[in-house]
Amino acid sequence: QTGLRTKLLKAFSTADGEFLSGQKISETIGCSRTAVWKHIEELRKEGYELEAVRRLGYRIKKKPDKISSNEIHLGLKTKMMGRTIHFEETVTSTQKIAQSLANDGVQEGTIVVADQQTNGRGRMSRAWYSPSGTGIWMSMIIRPNIPVNTTPQLTLLTAVAIVQAIEELTPLKPDIKWPNDIMINGKKVVGILTELQAEADQVHSVIIGTGINVNQKTEDFPEDLQTIATSILIETGTSWERAQLIQTILLRFESLYSLFLSKGFKPIKLLWESYAISLNKILIARTLKGTVEGKAIGIDDDGALLIETCDKRIEKIYSADIEL
Ligand code: BT5
Known part of the structure; x- marks a missing residue:
């Protein structure tokens, strides 16, 4: 049947x-x-x-906006990304499942997708709100042969892939806020979490988690998120097929990733800069070591944010929360 x-x-x-x-x-x-x-x-x-x-x-x-392995698989045009799909209705976090699959040695390009996460995570163990029936909660497993310190570039690459996919399917023009947020009209629509399994300087696997708000209405968000979060539905007024968006993201990601492996970060960096809102602005970067204030003058070749402080020093920021 x-x-x-x-x-x-x-x-x-x-x-x-x-x-x-x-x-x-x-x-x-x-x-x-x-x-x-x-x-x-x-x-x-x-x-x-x-x-x-x-x-x-x-x-x-x-089509109903239902996601399942079948919905993602049918019409998927990639060679490697998403060729193996682990779909579950409800999980604690797709990152957790992806980590154990990566340990088991699954093939590169395997993705984990859930309709709902009960314990979705952001950076530094923050919570990521992931209700059922509305968003894309996905983790992608890749195994690039690159130095460990260049893996943050993959967060930037993923952001470009997602922005391109949203632009291809919808009338929206999202911006990227360094390092891992995609924004529409100043509110966060996508968060990316890149985690690493590595030993010495050898990368075993990189697990890229993406949380994309697709069909939430404002009232679907908890109150504390309503002012800072948005969804593609809120911004366009209509609902979107999550499976199709996943297919488009996987295809875009695959092509950028292969460009990255053959030509390095330079071409990705150019694309990233064209979507970035945090460049040439005065901002505050809150890092674990303290706060840096100044003008964002660019990103360097390993993906770090360069901030020029008022005394003309250039600070390199690897991980931070940015206030514009
Ligand atoms: C992130 O962290 O933005 C990374 C989010 C990654 C989520 C994906 S979903 C699939 C995979 N499985 C997981 O368990 N995680 C990944 P960060 O920059 O630390 O931002 C977290 C902050 O964003 C929270 O403290 C909230 O303020 C806000 N937030 C939480 N849920 C949100 C949502 N659905 N939409 C927009 N903002 C949200």
Whole structure:
């Protein structure tokens, strides 16, 4: 049964919004037209909007915003990213699962996706709010052969991939706030958490966690987040398909990552700078060692933020919270 359903969804996905006749469908997936009709009814019950036009057949007008391995897999155009998908409805944190999968030696490009996290984490063990049915809570496992001190560059690379994907699918123009926030109209829509498994100077795996607010309404956020967080729905007024956004992010990430491995950080840095809002501004960086105030003059080749203080010293910041 699930086999037929998958074939049917695949046929619609290949048709790419064009009509498919009942006859064509029954031939492609190898079942009777009555069975086709039954499966179409099943899809409707799951929230698919299907248009039926006499003589033309059926087409999918709108898919439910449900994520599952299948939804992510169908139509995924990558070679490596997301070729293995671990999907679960509810987890504590996708980072935790990804860490243990990485220890087990899963292949590069494996992703962990959950519909909901009960203990989603930000940097320095802060909480990341990850309710069900609305966001993308995903961890990607990669195994680059790069020096440990260059891994922060991957956070910046991921931010570029996500901004490009949002720009490709929606009318929005997000900004990147160094190092790991993506902002729309001054509010945070995406957070990125990069964690490392390494020994001496050998990287075993890098686990890149991305939290993306997609379909939350303002009132869905707890009060303390309502003034600082936003979602793609809040900014555009309509809801978006999470699975499609994941596919687009994975494809963008894969191409930037391969550029990074062959040409280094330079081309990524240029792209990153074109989206950055924190550059050429006076800001305050709060680090674990103290506070640095000054003008952000750029990022250097390892991804660190360069701040020129009022006495003209250049401080290199590797990790901080930025106040603009
Ligand atoms: C981050 O930390 O921005 C990294 C967030 C990474 C989350 C992903 S989800 C998939 C994977 N699995 C995990 O467990 N984590 C990763 P940081 O820069 O420390 O920002 C955390 C701060 O953002 C919190 O202290 C809140 O102020 C705010 N915040 C929490 N939830 C938010 C949300 N859903 N949207 C916007 N801001 C939020």
